[in-house]
Amino acid sequence: MQGAAGKMGHTLIETILDNPNCQLAGAFDLPTSVAIGQDAGAFLGKSTGIIITDNIEQAIEKSDVLIDFTRPEGTMTHVSLCLKHNIKLVIGTTGFSESQKQTLLDASQKIAIVQSPNMSVGVNATYKLLEVASKILKGHYDIEIIEAHHRHKVDAPSGTALRMGEVIAKAKGWDFDQTAILSREGHTGPRPSEGIGFATVRGGDIIGDHTVMFAGTGERIEISHFSSSRSSYASGALLAAEFLATKTQGFYDMQDVLAIQLTKARGQAKSGLTSFWASPNLEDAAQTLQAQNNALIGHFAQTVVETRDDRSKHLDGQADMSARLTKNLRATLQAATHQLETGQVVLATIGSTAPFVGLFGTVWGIFHALTKIANTGSVAIDQIAGPVGEALIMTAFGLVVAVPAVIAYNFFGRFIRTINKILEAFAADLLHYFGKN
Ligand SMILES: NC(=O)C1=CN([C@@H]2O[C@H](COP(=O)(O)OP(=O)(O)OC[C@H]3O[C@@H](n4cnc5c(N)ncnc54)[C@H](O)[C@@H]3O)[C@@H](O)[C@H]2O)C=CC1
Numbered sequence: 001m002q003g004a005a006g007k008m009g010h011t012l013i014e015t016i017l018d019n020p021n022c023q024l025a026g027a028f029d030l031p032t033s034v035a036i037g038q039d040a041g042a043f044l045g046k047s048t049g050i051i052i053t054d055n056i057e058q059a060i061e062k063s064d065v066l067i068d069f070t071r072p073e074g075t076m077t078h079v080s081l082c083l084k085h086n087i088k089l090v091i092g093t094t095g096f097s098e099s100q101k102q103t104l105l106d107a108s109q110k111i112a113i114v115q116s117p118n119m120s121v122g123v124n125a126t127y128k129l130l131e132v133a134s135k136i137l138k139g140h141y142d143i144e145i146i147e148a149h150h151r152h153k154v155d156a157p158s159g160t161a162l163r164m165g166e167v168i169a170k171a172k173g174w175d176f177d178q179t180a181i182l183s184r185e186g187h188t189g190p191r192p193s194e195g196i197g198f199a200t201v202r203g204g205d206i207i208g209d210h211t212v213m214f215a216g217t218g219e220r221i222e223i224s225h226f227s228s229s230r231s232s233y234a235s236g237a238l239l240a241a242e243f244l245a246t247k248t249q250g251f252y253d254m255q256d257v258l259a260i261q262l263t264k265a266r267g268q269a270k271s272g273l274t275s276f277w278a279s280p281n282l283e284d285a286a287q288t289l290q291a292q293n294n295a296l297i298g299h300f301a302q303t304v305v306e307t308r309d310d311r312s313k314h315l316d317g318q319a320d321m322s323a324r325l326t327k328n329l330r331a332t333l334q335a336a337t338h339q340l341e342t343g344q345v346v347l348a349t350i351g352s353t354a355p356f357v358g359l360f361g362t363v364w365g366i367f368h369a370l371t372k373i374a375n376t377g378s379v380a381i382d383q384i385a386g387p388v389g390e391a392l393i394m395t396a397f398g399l400v401v402a403v404p405a406v407i408a409y410n411f412f413g414r415f416i417r418t419i420n421k422i423l424e425a426f427a428a429d430l431l432h433y434f435g436k437n
């Protein structure tokens with residue numbers, strides 16, 4: 001963990017300590033940091049045995065993946081060390097120059113890197129919404145991106161706002177560098193129609209708000225994402241670290257990470273079962289699965305070992321093996337399902353709410369058309385066309401957003417059900433084999 005004493009450093013350390021798939025191997029920060037020499041978990045009142053150091057080589061030598069949430073100049077140093085020690089990198093830092101971005105791309109020829117200005121599942125789903133909105137709002141809608149962050153943030157516009165602009169420019173077929181208006185001051189003249197405006201707010205402890213405004217004539221549409229905690233960034237960063245386990249080189253972003261999670265889980269479930277049943281005993285099985293980085297099946301093997309060895313006097317330890325194993329396997333199954341379903345909540349929410357946006361548009365348009373008819377007492381086509389046209393745009397928008405979300409939800413849902421069935425059958429087999437003694 002690089003930037004261990006920072007805001008993201010703290011959230012990441014807390015998230016790593018709670019994640020059975022990850023282990024904190026080292027923690028680094030600048031020599032000027034007051035945290036140097038402290039236990040990495042001290043801010044939580046916990047002892048991790050990992051001391052925050054300013055010696056980068058010492059911090060990374062036992063690591064598989066380096067997670068960097070620092071500053072661009074720090075990341076550049078860390079990249080060269082990762083190249084030297086062949087260590088993978090998850091980069092959350094923002095504010096890179098073009099030449100620094102090129103350095104990262106060059107490094108990815110030799111090591112595997114995930115870089116994303118925003119690691120949260122919600123923001124990555126928001127990019128998709130922006131892509132759809134940019135494509136269907138073809139008339140004269142001016143696009144403005146407004147972002148707000150805490151008073152300590154040093155780069156502007158935020159990396160997320162810039163990425164949102166890039167997504168919109170790509171969907172519109174515009175050149176981002178030609179169309180981005182990163183700031184405004186003085187006599188700016190009228191706004192160009194092919195332009196993506198940016199506005200930056202800095203204040204207090206705002207974690208991260210982003211709103212994209214499509215401002216038309218007589219109406220505007222806004223798509224927003226608000227962070228209420230840094231934990232969504234940290235969970236995304238750990239998903240990215242796990243994603244890198246099977247990669248040796250290449251440049252990836254969170255879209256790659258989120259798309260591949262379920263495919264990976266299905267492969268892990270199948271190959272893990274083969275390894276488990278081919279092992280001579282439980283200990284060997286647990287070790288093999290750990291060596292294969294197969295946390296999905298590994299947790300089940302570990303659950304059986306721990307339940308068998310639990311001779312404690314509290315209620316849990318007194319019940320017979322079958323009862324204890326049933327209880328513990330159920331908890332392991334629930335944890336695995338919860339992990340697999342990350343992202344489904346977002347898709348389900350989009351899929352279920354977007355049609356109502358469309359329906360609301362239809363009702364609104366028809367209401368206005370009827371009001372006009374009632375006020376004038378005549379049924380002229382020009383009085384109906386405007387409101388009904390608007391209603392149709394809203395309806396189409398609702399459907400265009402909802403339909404892909406529902407398709408994705410069903411597609412991923414099928415995947416999750418398949419994996420769940422494999423895990424349920426495995427848990428039942430484990431109970432059958434090991435529940436008796
Ligand atoms: N990708 C994502 O999801 C997110 C990205 N970020 C980005 O992560 C970075 C860090 O954010 P925060 O934790 O809020 O900042 P922070 O200022 O709270 O923490 C940064 C830490 O990095 C250390 N640091 C500074 N310069 C360094 C250098 N040259 N070498 C090594 N360490 C150095 C500091 O001592 C500090 O402990 C920012 O660029 C921010 O924009 C923040 C949140 C989410």
Ligand SMILES: O=C(O)C1=N[C@H](C(=O)O)C[C@H](O)C1
Binds near residue numbers: 149
């Ligand atoms: O500095 C922050 O805090 C954040 N930075 C990232 C960015 O620049 O987009 C992500 C998030 O918005 C928080």
